[in-house]
Amino acid sequence: METVPRRPRAIKHFYQRVRRRMVDALLFFALLTAVSVAAGFMGSLTGLGGATFLVPIYVLFLGMPIQYAAGASLISTIATSSGAGSAYVRDRLTNVRIGMSLEIATTSGSIVGSLAAAWVYAHRLQHVIYILFGVVLLGSIYTQVTRSRHELPDPKPPDRWTKWLQLCGRYYDHVLGREVEYCGVRWWLGELIMFAAGVVSGLLGIGSGALKVVAMDWAMNLPIKVSTATSNFMIGVTAAAGSSIYWSLGYIQPFFAATTAIGVLAGSFMGSKVLLRLRSATIRHIFTVILAALGIQMLLRGLGLY
Amino acid sequence: MELEEVIGYALRIGVLTSTLLILAGLVLIVVKPPAPHILVQLSTPHSPINTSSIPPAQVFTGVAALNGIDVILLGLMVLITTPVLRVAISIIQFIKERNLIYTLITVVVLFNLLLTIFIIPTLIK
Numbered sequence: 001m002e003t004v005p006r007r008p009r010a011i012k013h014f015y016q017r018v019r020r021r022m023v024d025a026l027l028f029f030a031l032l033t034a035v036s037v038a039a040g041f042m043g044s045l046t047g048l049g050g051a052t053f054l055v056p057i058y059v060l061f062l063g064m065p066i067q068y069a070a071g072a073s074l075i076s077t078i079a080t081s082s083g084a085g086s087a088y089v090r091d092r093l094t095n096v097r098i099g100m101s102l103e104i105a106t107t108s109g110s111i112v113g114s115l116a117a118a119w120v121y122a123h124r125l126q127h128v129i130y131i132l133f134g135v136v137l138l139g140s141i142y143t144q145v146t147r148s149r150h151e152l153p154d155p156k157p158p159d160r161w162t163k164w165l166q167l168c169g170r171y172y173d174h175v176l177g178r179e180v181e182y183c184g185v186r187w188w189l190g191e192l193i194m195f196a197a198g199v200v201s202g203l204l205g206i207g208s209g210a211l212k213v214v215a216m217d218w219a220m221n222l223p224i225k226v227s228t229a230t231s232n233f234m235i236g237v238t239a240a241a242g243s244s245i246y247w248s249l250g251y252i253q254p255f256f257a258a259t260t261a262i263g264v265l266a267g268s269f270m271g272s273k274v275l276l277r278l279r280s281a282t283i284r285h286i287f288t289v290i291l292a293a294l295g296i297q298m299l300l301r302g303l304g305l306y
Numbered sequence: 307m308e309l310e311e312v313i314g315y316a317l318r319i320g321v322l323t324s325t326l327l328i329l330a331g332l333v334l335i336v337v338k339p340p341a342p343h344i345l346v347q348l349s350t351p352h353s354p355i356n357t358s359s360i361p362p363a364q365v366f367t368g369v370a371a372l373n374g375i376d377v378i379l380l381g382l383m384v385l386i387t388t389p390v391l392r393v394a395i396s397i398i399q400f401i402k403e404r405n406l407i408y409t410l411i412t413v414v415v416l417f418n419l420l421l422t423i424f425i426i427p428t429l430i431k
Contacts, residue, residue: 014342021342025349029332064351071356075382082321082388086314096396100412103393107418111426118430165407236389237415241422243386248427250358255335255348258328258378261385265325 031062032259036076040267042287043080045275047213047228048140049235050264051077051206055133056294060301064256066129067121070205071251074243076264077207081236083265084272093229095169098184098222099237102194102215106238109198114245117203130302133204137295143210144288152180156221161187171226182223189219194234202242205251207235309399313392320388327381334374348375390419 035057036050043050051073058069088094120128161167167184184190193215200208209231216227246252300306339345347355360368360379368376393416400408 018339018342018345021345022336022339025345026336028349062351068351068353068356075385078385078389079321079324082317082385082392085317085392089310089314089317092310096399097408100393100396100408100415103415104411104418107415107422111418111422115426166405233392237393237419240386240389241419244419244422245426245430247357247386248430250356252357252382253353253355254331254357254360254375254378254382255353255355257382258331261382262325262328265321 029255029259032256033263035062036260036263037267037270040076040080040264040269041271041274042267042290043264044268044271045284046140046144046287046291047209048144048291049077049207049209050080050268052137052140052210053290053294054260054264055205056137056298059130060294060297066126067117067249067251068253068256070117071243071246071253072205072257072260074201074205074239074246075252075257076261077239078236078243079261079265080268081207081232081239083269084232085236088229088232091229092171093225094233095184095222095226095230096233097166098169098216098220098226099230099233101165101167101187102190102212103234103237105191105194106198106201106212106234107241109195109200110202110238110241111198111245113199113202113204114242114249115202116199117205118245118249120203127302127304129204130298132200132302134295134297134299134302136200136204136206136208137291137298140210141288141291141295143214144284144291152176152182152223153217153221155183156185158183159185159187161185167220169226171223173223173225180223182221182226184216184220184222186219186221190215193219198238198241201235201238202245205242205246207239209235309395309402313395316391316395317388320384320391324381324385324388327384328378331374331376331378331381334372334377336374338372338374340373340375386423390416390423393419 036054039053040050042053054073055069058064059066162183162185165187170179170181173180197208197211212231212234213227216222216230217224297306347353365376365379369380393412397412400412
């Protein structure tokens with residue numbers, strides 16, 4: 001323990017040391033902020049969320065233990081989810097019923113995933129997480145490349161889940177200029193994929209929004225706008241479950257998590273403003289390349305080659 | 307006021323409150339710095355300071371003493387609580403709509419969340 005010394009000269013040295021440490025801390029703070037603003041920006045433009053970019057950058061370039069990187073990232077996904085949430089709620093794009101029915105699977109998955117993460121770290125099997133993260137990153141590229149061009153899916157006949165769980169809804173589409181009615185199908189398949197999304201979220205400390213959109217877009221045949229908004233809602237709830245467990249495991253370092261949450265929130269806010277005016281896909285291609293580079297590096301790190 | 311608006315406000319107030327608390331905490335660390343060795347520990351990648359070393363009860367006494375780290379932790383707690391609050395509001399919404407299935411579904415989701423906040427931490431320790 002360092003305590004304030006009594007002699008005047010020593011007091012002077014003591015405060016000099018405090019000042020120097022403060023400068024170091026502020027520099028580190030600036031670095032974390034810059035990285036998380038950039039990650040939030042890229043996450044917002046790709047629709048993957050800031051955490052996807054953040055964890056690998058923190059781990060590979062800042063030398064942060066992956067537990068802290070995952071903890072800070074998971075917290076930041078709650079901030080972005082809640083931050084964007086009020087706008088989606090206002091536009092009535094979020095389908096709370098569909099979201100909630102799938103939340104049973106994602107929260108359960110998140111509990112399993114974060115406890116599995118604890119087990120993995122306790123047994124020093126970090127490289128498994130690196131490999132898995134690399135696979136998830138490279139898999140996200142697929143969703144970027146095959147992004148559907150059309151606004152609405154071809155309607156499929158409602159099944160028994162549609163009626164029982166009331167999976168139909170409507171929203172006003174500003175691009176099409178009309179009210180759109182839709183019905184979700186194959187709820188059981190969506191639920192299964194959502195459980196996997198929850199496990200991935202708890203295990204890696206990301207929102208796993210890409211997997212959630214796949215579950216609703218591909219499996220449940222929902223319009224992409226509804227999938228995106230509902231996925232955003234679900235990410236916050238899923239991450240709240242994971243973060244609470246991370247909290248008791250000690251994966252949340254207050255300084256890192258705080259800086260990251262604020263940075264990603266600011267970055268994704270900037271991203272959402274740019275997104276409205278962005279016509280060319282070039283910038284998204286650049287981010288896809290970054291995604292690939294990070295994925296390959298995480299994979300190599302996991303295999304002990306990098 | 308419709309419940310959708312209530313949810314919108316709850317989300318906005320939650321994020322805003324936690325952001326302000328976090329910023330206040332960061333300012334407090336600069337204005338009222340902790341001991342140098344704490345400062346070093348706080349800003350090194352392999353930091354020994356984390357949520358397992360600070361029990362939640364200590365956070366509240368720390369906030370009362372204007373301790374920057376504890377104010378930040380309170381901000382993070384508010385952030386984690388925001389989605390939980392949203393789920394709780396949804397239960398009210400479904401009860402109002404007399405939608406039995408969704409009231410039950412939402413109760414299960416809330417149960418899962420409360421499990422992670424109150425029950426699982428005691429099992430881990």
